[in-house]
Amino acid sequence: MLPLHTRVLGITLVLLGALSPATATRDDLKYVNPLIGSTNGGNVFAGASLPYGLAKPVADVDGENTGGFSTDGSNVTGFSHMHDSGTGGNPSMGQFPLFPQYCADNDINNCKFPKAARAVHYKNDSVEARPGYFALTLENGIRAEMTSARRAALYRFTFPEEKTENGTALDPTILLDLTDIYDTRQNASISINRESSRVKGNGTFLPSFGAGSYKAYFCADFSGATVRDSGIWVNDRAGSEPKEIFVTRGFNNFYLQAGGFVTFNRPENGAVTARVGVSYISSDQACSNAEEISDPLNDFDALRSTAETAWRDKLSPIKVTPGGVSDDILRSFWTGIYHTMLSPQDLTGENPLWSSDEPYFDSFYCIWDAFRAQHPFLTILDPRAQSKMVRSLIDTYKHEGWLPDCRMSLCKGWTQGGSNADVVLADAYVKNLTGIDWELAYKALVNDAENEPLEWSYEGRGGLQSWKRLHYIPYLDFDYLGFGTNSRSISRTVEYAYNDHSVAVVGKGLGKKDYTTYLSRANNWKNLFKRDQKSILTNGTDTGFTGFFQPKYLNGTWGYQDPIACSPLTDFCSLTSNPSETFESSVWEYLFYVPHDMAALIKFLGGADSFVSRLDYFHESGLADISNEPVFLTVYEYHYAGRPALSARRAHSYIPSKFNSTNDGLPGNDDSGAMGSFLAWSMMGLFPNAGQNVYLIAPPFFQSVEYTHPETNQTATIRNVNFDSSYKNIYIQSAKLNGKPYNKNWIGHEFFTQGWTLELTLGDKESDWGTKKEDLPPSMSDSLASVEALHA
Incomplete structure (x- = not known):
C-alpha cells in the first residue's frame, strides 16, 4: 500500500477535481473490467486478487483455462485459489479446487467426483468480475462468490433450496480435489480434523513452462453451516472414514483422482463460507495465512472493500481528462x-x-x-x-x-x-x-x-x-x-x-x-x-x-x-x-x-x-x-x-x-x-x-x-x-x-x-x-x- 502522505495527496487531488471544472476521471476502478481478454487467447486471470497477490481465486473451466476462467462458454470444474495471468502455453497452477454440489438422496456416493463428471456450465449472464471480486451462478442454481486477501481466498457458496423425492431437504456438499488445472500433480495428501472439520493438505506439481517441480500447501475452514459429515473420496467413491489420504501420480501414469469432502446441514439462508489459505512453506503456514481473514463469516464485504481500496491506491498516480472519448x-x-x-x-x-x-x-x-x-x-x-x-x-x-x-x-x-x-x-x-x-x-x-x-x-x-x-x-x-x-x-x-x-x-x-x-x-x-x-x-x-x-x-x-x-x-x-x-x-x-x-x-x-x-x-x-x-x-x-x-x-x-x-x-x-x-x-x-x-x-x-x-x-x-x-x-x-x-x-x-x-x-x-x-x-x-x- 502507498504511504499515508501519498494517499492523502491522492485524496486531495480527487477533492480538488470535484470542485474544479476539469473533467478528469475519478473512481477509475469502475472502468476496470477483468473479463477483457478472457477469450480469444488473451488468457487473463479474471478472478479476485490484490496487487501482486498470491491468492487468486476464480472459477476453473474445461475450455480456455490457462488463467483458470474463460468466457468461452465452457464448463466449470472447480474454484481454485492460485493462478497466473496471461501465461499462454499450458494451464498454470489452479491447485486444490473446491466444488459445491448437491448429492442425490443425500448419499455421498451419488456425488460427482472426477472433473469430467462434475463439470457444469455457468449461466453466461451471471458472471461478475471486478477488482477484488468474482462471481457466477452455475446452471444448477448454486451461486459462487469470491474475494481475496494477500494469501487467502474467501468464498461464499449459496445453495438454492432443493429436496429429495420424499421431501427431505438436500444438504450442501463441498468437495476439495487434490489436483491442479493441468493435472500435473505428482503426489498429494489431505487430512480433515474430526472436531473442527478444518481441511489441510499439500501436493507436488509441475510448472507449466519450466523445469523441476514445486510443493504447494492449503488450509481450508468452513463456516455458516453445521457439518453433518466429512471424509475422503477416491475416483468415484467416498467414505466418512478415514479422514486422511496420500495419493501418488498413479500406476503407469494413470491419474488417480482423490480429495476430501464436507457435507453440511443446509443453513436457512443457503450460504456456506469457505476460507482457504495457501502457502509454499507448509500447511501450518497456509493456516496462518488463512487467518489473515479473521472472521470469514462476516468479513466478505469488508475484504472485498479492502481489495478495492488497494487497487484504487495503485491506480491513483494516473488521472486522465477524457475529452469526450467513449x-x-x-x-x-x-x-x-x-x-x-x-x-x-x-x-x-x-x-x-x-x-x-x-x-x-x-x-x-x-x-x-x-x-x-x-x-x-x-x-x-x-x-x-x-x-x-x-x-x-x-x-x-x-x-x-x-x-x-x-x-x-x-x-x-x-x-x-x-x-x-x-x-x-x-x-x-x-x-x-x-x-x-x-x-x-x-x-x-x-x-x-x-x-x-x-x-x-x-x-x-x-x-x-x-x-x-x-x-x-x-x-x-x-x-x-x-x-x-x-x-x-x-x-x-x-x-x-x-x-x-x-x-x-x-x-x-x-x-x-x-x-x-x-x-x-x-x-x-x-x-x-x-x-x-x-x-x-x-x-x-x-x-x-x-x-x-x-x-x-x-x-x-x-x-x-x-x-x-x-x-x-x-x-x-x-x-x-x-x-x-x-x-x-x-x-x-x-x-x-x-x-x-x-x-x-x-x-x-x-x-x-x-x-x-x-x-x-x-x-x-x-x-x-x-x-x-x-x-x-x-x-x-x-x-x-x-x-x-x-x-x-x-x-x-x-x-x-x-x-x-x-x-x-x-x-x-x-x-x-x-x-x-x-x-x-x-x-x-x-x-x-x-x-x-x-x-x-x-x-x-x-x-x-x-x-x-x-x-x-x-x-x-x-x-x-x-x-x-x-x-x-x-x-x-x-x-x-x-x-x-x-x-x-x-x-x-x-x-x-x-x-x-x-x-x-x-x-x-x-x-x-x-x-x-x-x-x-x-x-x-x-x-x-x-x-x-x-x-x-
Whole structure:
C-alpha cells in the first residue's frame, strides 16, 4: 500500500477535481473490467486478487483455462485459489479446487467426483468480475462468490433450496480435489480434523513452462453451516472414514483422482463460507495465512472493500481528462493498467528455497515478454514494487547463481531469447530506482555475459565461446560447455547484442573499465546482416526489399531461413513447435530489433526513407504479429527515422481494432500484463525503449493525462491542444515543455520524477515537428550521455 502522505495527496487531488471544472476521471476502478481478454487467447486471470497477490481465486473451466476462467462458454470444474495471468502455453497452477454440489438422496456416493463428471456450465449472464471480486451462478442454481486477501481466498457458496423425492431437504456438499488445472500433480495428501472439520493438505506439481517441480500447501475452514459429515473420496467413491489420504501420480501414469469432502446441514439462508489459505512453506503456514481473514463469516464485504481500496491506491498516480472519448476507451485503458499488477506475485516470506531479508517475487512469466513495456510501466506507476522486483532478481542470482529470464512457482522457466533480466536491470539503473545494490547487480550482469551455465535452456546464455570468438551465435553451433535448444541463432544474436549493451550501460555508469568490451559486443548484430538477401512471399511475389538477417555457420558461410517464416503469413515458431533460427517471430520482425542503435540499423537499410517504406510494408502486409511482444517497439520506430507522426498513425491502426473493451479485446496472450502495458503506454502518449532513458512521444488518446510520481510527489502532465475524440487530429504540429518550445520527439525519465508539463498542439496532417536530426532519440552510435546526466 502507498504511504499515508501519498494517499492523502491522492485524496486531495480527487477533492480538488470535484470542485474544479476539469473533467478528469475519478473512481477509475469502475472502468476496470477483468473479463477483457478472457477469450480469444488473451488468457487473463479474471478472478479476485490484490496487487501482486498470491491468492487468486476464480472459477476453473474445461475450455480456455490457462488463467483458470474463460468466457468461452465452457464448463466449470472447480474454484481454485492460485493462478497466473496471461501465461499462454499450458494451464498454470489452479491447485486444490473446491466444488459445491448437491448429492442425490443425500448419499455421498451419488456425488460427482472426477472433473469430467462434475463439470457444469455457468449461466453466461451471471458472471461478475471486478477488482477484488468474482462471481457466477452455475446452471444448477448454486451461486459462487469470491474475494481475496494477500494469501487467502474467501468464498461464499449459496445453495438454492432443493429436496429429495420424499421431501427431505438436500444438504450442501463441498468437495476439495487434490489436483491442479493441468493435472500435473505428482503426489498429494489431505487430512480433515474430526472436531473442527478444518481441511489441510499439500501436493507436488509441475510448472507449466519450466523445469523441476514445486510443493504447494492449503488450509481450508468452513463456516455458516453445521457439518453433518466429512471424509475422503477416491475416483468415484467416498467414505466418512478415514479422514486422511496420500495419493501418488498413479500406476503407469494413470491419474488417480482423490480429495476430501464436507457435507453440511443446509443453513436457512443457503450460504456456506469457505476460507482457504495457501502457502509454499507448509500447511501450518497456509493456516496462518488463512487467518489473515479473521472472521470469514462476516468479513466478505469488508475484504472485498479492502481489495478495492488497494487497487484504487495503485491506480491513483494516473488521472486522465477524457475529452469526450467513449467509456470503451476508458475501460481498455484502465484494464490494461490493472493487468500489469496481477503478476509478478509478491511471495516475500513464502520462499522455501533460501533464507533472505530481500524481497522475493515469482511469476516472471517471462521477462522476454515483460521487459519491453510492463517493467518500464511499473517503474513509473509503482517504482517501489519495481525496485523490489529488481532486488528479487538480484537475490535470485545471489542464491542460485543466475538472473532468471523466466520463473514461476519457485521453478526455473525456459529461456526464450537472451538474458533479458539484463535489460530490466539496465532500465532500473538509467531511471535511478532506489534501494538496489548496483555492485552486486553488475556482477550478475557480467555473469550473464561471461559465463555459460551447464543448462542454458533455463538460465544464462548459451554459445558464449562462439559469441566471444566469432561475434555471433552460429547456426548449428558446436557448444560443449552447456546444453540447450540449439536453435534461435538469429534472435539470440540480436538479443545478446542488446543484453551486452545493457551491461555496458550499467558498467559505464558505475565507472567500470570493462564496459567497452560489452559496448563492442553490442555491435554483433551486424554480423548476421546479409545485404543481398531478398524476401519472397509464398505466392512468389518479391517484396521488393533487400537485406535481412540470416543464419551463419561456424565457418562463416551463410545458411538460410525464409524471411517470412515464423510470421502470421506462414506458421508459428516456438521452443517446442517448429524450432527455428528466430523465436516466435520472423526474420522480418527481428530485423527491427536493434533498440540500442536504430541510427545504425537505418543506415544498413538504406536510410530513413527506405526504412520507413520497409516498416510500412511490415505492418501493412500481415507480417507484423501484433499478438506478440517483439512487435511492440516497431510501432514507434518511425521516430528514429524522423517520422513521429507515422508512429501515432500506426498506434491508432491497432487501437481499438486489436485492443478494445470486449471479452476478446486482446490480440493475443496477455503475457502477465505485457499486452496491457503496451496498450496503456500507447494511450498515455509515450512509449519506452526499455533499458534506455528514452520515451518516444505521441499524442495521448485523451485530452490530457496526469501522473503523480509516488516517490517525488511531482505531477507530470501531457496535454493535447485541439484534441478531438474522433481521432482526426493525431499528428503533433508543435510542442511545449514547461511552456517553452520543444522539438525533440522523445523525452527522458526526468519528465516523470520532476513533474514536467508537455503540451502538444495537434492537427490532422503530418508536420515537421520532431523530424530533424537533432530531434531524434539517441542511438549507441551517438553516446551514453543521457545516463551520465541522470546520475550526475
